[in-house]
Amino acid sequence: MIQKLLTFFLAFVCLQVQAQTPLVKVQWLGQAAFKITSPQGKVIITDPWLKANPLTPPEFKSIENLGKVDVLLVTHGHLDHFADAPAIAKLNNVPMYAPGDMNASVVALGILPPQLAPRFNKSGMVEPSPGIKVTAVRAEHSSVINWKNPETQKDEIHPGGEPVGFIIELENGFKIYHMGDTGLFGDMKMIADYYKPDLVLMPIGGNFTMGPQEAAYAATELLKIPNIIAMHYGANPLAKGTLAQFMGFMNNAKFKVHPLKPGEIAAF
Secondary structure, eight states, rough: OOHHHHHHHHHHHHHHHHSSSOOOOEEESSTTTEEETTTTTTTEEEEEOOOOOOSOOOGGGGGGGGGGOSEOOOSSSSHHHHHTTTHHHHTTOOOOEEHHHHHHHHHHTTTTOGGGGGGOTTEEEEEEEEEEEEEEEEEEHHHHHEEETTTTEEEEEEEEOOOEEEEEEEESSSSEEESSSOOOOHHHHHHHHHHSSSEEEEEOOOOOOOOHHHHHIIIIIIOOOOOOOOOEEETTTTTOOHHHHHHHHTOOOOSSEOOOOOOOEEOO
């Protein structure tokens, strides 16, 4: 009888501990922009195209409403990933981690000072906030910086380095693979096998990135990551892929797709 009571008590305590364990929260803000909140409450912002993004929830059209940002990540230089990042970096006095050569251009153009534009590259790992580790990995895409020259008021195109994806490891070991903009490539399998992410943020829109069919192939045949959030669709008329198409190509696979609308949160 005592043994049964003790077993019941321990099971109850375990359930209470699990219930009190902080969750990882992933909020989609449209395109490739996410607000990720770690178990210790640190806020990670990725690819913040917010003010001009037609999918951005109204409250996040003002970057002040993001709250305190602890980690800022940009996968490449295109405006729909980079546009609001410099302003967020300055507002929070937080470095913008992006491809090394992209940040070299950012500094040379005077967009950000060197201390807010650190350089790293593929396979490089940084710890932008205690307990948060970020590794740059390959993405199959392109990258330039479209910059309006303040003296001439003309748009200029400058080198944006090579695009990257990110493996984001949180304090509790939970790993998120933000693929950035990418087409299919075989080394996706190696990235997943080596880093073993728990969640992948995957572009599905097509034209500039994988479309629904290619993304479903990557998810089921190459990555095999248990949790999936689709991104980079719906904001640009050229990127015609839809979540419904992606889900159809997944063919009821064992991997869980979390169908977020902009502003919605998935917890893990």
